[in-house]
Amino acid sequence: MLRSVLRASTTRLGVTGSRFCSSAADKLVITEVDDKTGYATVTLNRPPVNSLNLELLTAISETLDDLQNNKSRGMILTSSSKSVFSAGLDIMEMYKPKVDRMKEFWSTLQDVWFKLYGSPFPTVAAINGHSPAGGCLLSLCCEYRVMCQNYTIGLNETRLGIVAPTWFMASMRNAMSRRDAEMALTLGTLFTTDEALKVGLVDEVATSKEDAIAKATAFLDKFKKISPQARSMTKQALRSKDIMELEDNRTQDIDLFVYAVTQPKVQKGLEMYLEALKAKSAK
Numbered sequence: 078m079l080r081s082v083l084r085a086s087t088t089r090l091g092v093t094g095s096r097f098c099s100s101a102a103d104k105l106v107i108t109e110v111d112d113k114t115g116y117a118t119v120t121l122n123r124p125p126v127n128s129l130n131l132e133l134l135t136a137i138s139e140t141l142d143d144l145q146n147n148k149s150r151g152m153i154l155t156s157s158s159k160s161v162f163s164a165g166l167d168i169m170e171m172y173k174p175k176v177d178r179m180k181e182f183w184s185t186l187q188d189v190w191f192k193l194y195g196s197p198f199p200t201v202a203a204i205n206g207h208s209p210a211g212g213c214l215l216s217l218c219c220e221y222r223v224m225c226q227n228y229t230i231g232l233n234e235t236r237l238g239i240v241a242p243t244w245f246m247a248s249m250r251n252a253m254s255r256r257d258a259e260m261a262l263t264l265g266t267l268f269t270t271d272e273a274l275k276v277g278l279v280d281e282v283a284t285s286k287e288d289a290i291a292k293a294t295a296f297l298d299k300f301k302k303i304s305p306q307a308r309s310m311t312k313q314a315l316r317s318k319d320i321m322e323l324e325d326n327r328t329q330d331i332d333l334f335v336y337a338v339t340q341p342k343v344q345k346g347l348e349m350y351l352e353a354l355k356a357k358s359a360k
């Protein structure tokens with residue numbers, strides 16, 4: 078039985094909420110902990126497409142802190158949308174940006190990556206919708222991915238004329254072969270669910286969100302008889318090289334992001350991309 082709500086994370090207005098004080102629908106991130114298993118289901122809840130703006134990233138970051146502080150037994154990351162897991166980074170954070178906010182935005186994305194990629198507790202993404210770019214990154218930070226049929230997933234940055242940072246690349250390389258990762262990253266491939274399964278970008282296919290959650294739970298159950306400490310130390314040791322690389326380069330990475338995104342050519346590209354998205358949704 079799910080009991081809500083472990084932590085009322087940042088609201089859509091960007092104000093930190095308090096426990097149980099407002100309805101789950103108002104939260105950017107909804108956390109429910111199963112009494113029996115102790116697993117937390119963390120639901121991204123920023124309609125319409127869970128695009129990752131500063132407030133949503135902050136809410137995710139706070140949620141991950143809570144789970145770690147509460148010694149979570151496992152986390153399932155999913156979305157409240159019927160067709161989108163996450164549309165990736167909110168392009169409005171990069172289009173005609175204010176530099177201070179942009180720096181905070183990127184630094185918070187780095188925080189989320191550190192906390193999710195390096196989490197001591199086991200993590201699964203129940204990908205119940207499209208998952209391009211930053212959405213794919215969130216799922217890649219998890220240890221296991223279950224994806225519903227007939228959606229798309231991938232790091233499509235090159236298709237937008239931008240270069241995925243090395244830590245995005247490392248997360249993909251951790252999930253699939255180096256060769257497939259190189260092809261996928263250079264082409265900016267958006268895989269269908271079945272294609273993603275074939276290259277190992279996802280681990281299982283689900284017929285519905287409920288099925289995805291059930292399969293995610295079954296994955297977490299596999300660790301029941303494994304020492305949590307031995308498990309987390311093993312995971313962190315395997316991922317430590319990637320983590321240290323970003324830790325050593327955090328400031329340069331932020332500066333590079335600001336430099337790259339503020340280039341007139343990139344701004345023009347983002348403008349055209351936004352226009353195309355708006356035109357598509359207006360149809």
Ligand SMILES: CCCCC/C=C\C/C=C\C=C\CC(=O)SCCNC(=O)CCNC(=O)[C@H](O)C(C)(C)COP(=O)(O)OP(=O)(O)OC[C@H]1O[C@@H](n2cnc3c(N)ncnc32)[C@H](O)[C@@H]1OP(=O)(O)O
Pocket residue numbers: 125126128160161163164165166167168169207209210211212233234239240241242243333334337338351354355356357358359
């Ligand atoms: C070595 C050097 C490194 C230096 C670093 C430099 C650069 C790195 C920088 C950036 C990295 C970026 C990674 C990213 O994540 S960029 C974002 C990429 N995302 C996408 O390409 C996805 C775009 N969206 C879609 O394809 C579709 O929306 C989607 C398939 C997800 C859903 O389709 P659906 O039909 O359901 O919904 P839509 O009608 O398209 O959208 C509804 C609504 O939402 C708006 N929107 C969609 N995606 C975004 C987004 N990512 N950001 C902001 N807004 C988005 C869309 O415009 C519609 O709005 P409206 O018309 O209703 O107002």
